[in-house]
Amino acid sequence: MDERSGRIMRAAHIGGGARHRGNAVHDTRSWETITAALDRVCGPGKSSGDWVRYLCPVHEGDGRPHNPSLGVVYNRRKGKTVVRCFAGCTDEAVLARLGLRIRDLFDRPSDHQFSSGTGSSRHESTSLADRAILAAGLSLDRRKPDPGRIVGRTRTIATYIYRRPDGRPEGRITRRHTPRERGHDKHFSQERMTENGWCSGGFAPIPFFLPDIAAAVADGADIYICEGEQDACAGRRAGLIATTNAGGALSWHADHAAWLRGAHHIWIVTDRDAPGYRRAVRVAATLWSLVDDIRIVQARDGKDLTDHFNAGHLGEELDPVPLLDNHFRTRQSLSGEVRRLS
Ligand SMILES: [Zn+2]
Numbered sequence: 001m002d003e004r005s006g007r008i009m010r011a012a013h014i015g016g017g018a019r020h021r022g023n024a025v026h027d028t029r030s031w032e033t034i035t036a037a038l039d040r041v042c043g044p045g046k047s048s049g050d051w052v053r054y055l056c057p058v059h060e061g062d063g064r065p066h067n068p069s070l071g072v073v074y075n076r077r078k079g080k081t082v083v084r085c086f087a088g089c090t091d092e093a094v095l096a097r098l099g100l101r102i103r104d105l106f107d108r109p110s111d112h113q114f115s116s117g118t119g120s121s122r123h124e125s126t127s128l129a130d131r132a133i134l135a136a137g138l139s140l141d142r143r144k145p146d147p148g149r150i151v152g153r154t155r156t157i158a159t160y161i162y163r164r165p166d167g168r169p170e171g172r173i174t175r176r177h178t179p180r181e182r183g184h185d186k187h188f189s190q191e192r193m194t195e196n197g198w199c200s201g202g203f204a205p206i207p208f209f210l211p212d213i214a215a216a217v218a219d220g221a222d223i224y225i226c227e228g229e230q231d232a233c234a235g236r237r238a239g240l241i242a243t244t245n246a247g248g249a250l251s252w253h254a255d256h257a258a259w260l261r262g263a264h265h266i267w268i269v270t271d272r273d274a275p276g277y278r279r280a281v282r283v284a285a286t287l288w289s290l291v292d293d294i295r296i297v298q299a300r301d302g303k304d305l306t307d308h309f310n311a312g313h314l315g316e317e318l319d320p321v322p323l324l325d326n327h328f329r330t331r332q333s334l335s336g337e338v339r340r341l342s
Pocket of ligand 1: 056057058059060069085086087088089
């Protein structure tokens with residue numbers, strides 16, 4: 001029942017409009033135009049709360065199966081249709097694939113000013129994450145300084161147990177450091193729980209501290225998605241309900257997100273570097289249709305959440321990440337607006 005087509009949703013939206021205004025057909029012209037083009041180019045949409053989801057024509061148009069990233073919603077008060085690729089494609093790029101322009105987002109484009117030409121087209125090939133990385137003055141690639149030679153023995157720094165919602169252990173991460181002249185190398189190894197105890201190898205894709213996370217989803221409490229176990233533990237010590245995934249910044253995927261379905265308020269705490277920003281977009285893209293609200297924030301001082309707390313800051317003093325926070329936040333404010341009006 002959840003998988004209604006965009007065409008049916010469109011009829012529902014028009015019906016809602018007609019109750020408010022006599023002249024509904026003209027009022028929803030942008031919605032008609034955009035969804036007809038999406039139905040044609042991307043196939044039928046699926047309803048998801050106030051939004052209709054489609055495969056993104058820019059980055060999901062390869063004919064292979066994807067979890068749809070493109071959301072479309074009609075803003076009745078503004079007479080405007082919102083299209084948003086939650087993986088970060090620009091509105092201009094999405095519309096170009098549909099043979100449409102920004103002015104087509106409005107029921108009455110004559111009421112609005114549009115810049116002529118293709119001033120924004122240079123962004124079309126640049127991802128949202130890359131634009132945010134450059135806007136923050138960070139480097140797109142990760143060039144690590146030479147740490148020098150090994151100056152000591154590798155030793156275990158910490159072990160972290162991943163548990164099922166009932167507390168049963170599922171997996172274990174061991175963190176080891178090898179000292180170098182400048183800093184240290186980090187090594188992580190994974191084990192999974194079997195009938196015969198711990199065996200080396202990967203384990204099921206579950207969030208860290210899952211018993212707490214499951215309870216927080218049920219209670220509607222805020223959840224902080226950190227980068228790595230060390231930051232998740234730092235968040236927990238500071239009183240936050242914090243989690244992460246095993247296997248590094250880019251190992252988060254839809255199976256982790258599924259455990260957060262129905263959560264109220266998610267804070268994605270990103271490291272201040274290119275992999276961190278890319279991870280934040282990836283995490284948000286898996287969550288946007290599952291949770292009420294997403295914020296993307298970073299340490300006020302230093303690189304990560306551990307640095308933030310070590311500098312004496314509080315959880316509520318995390319700073320929004322320019323471009324990224326707004327991209328995913330806008331969805332909420334628009335969705336809320338639509339809900340209030342309908
Ligand atoms: Zn896209």
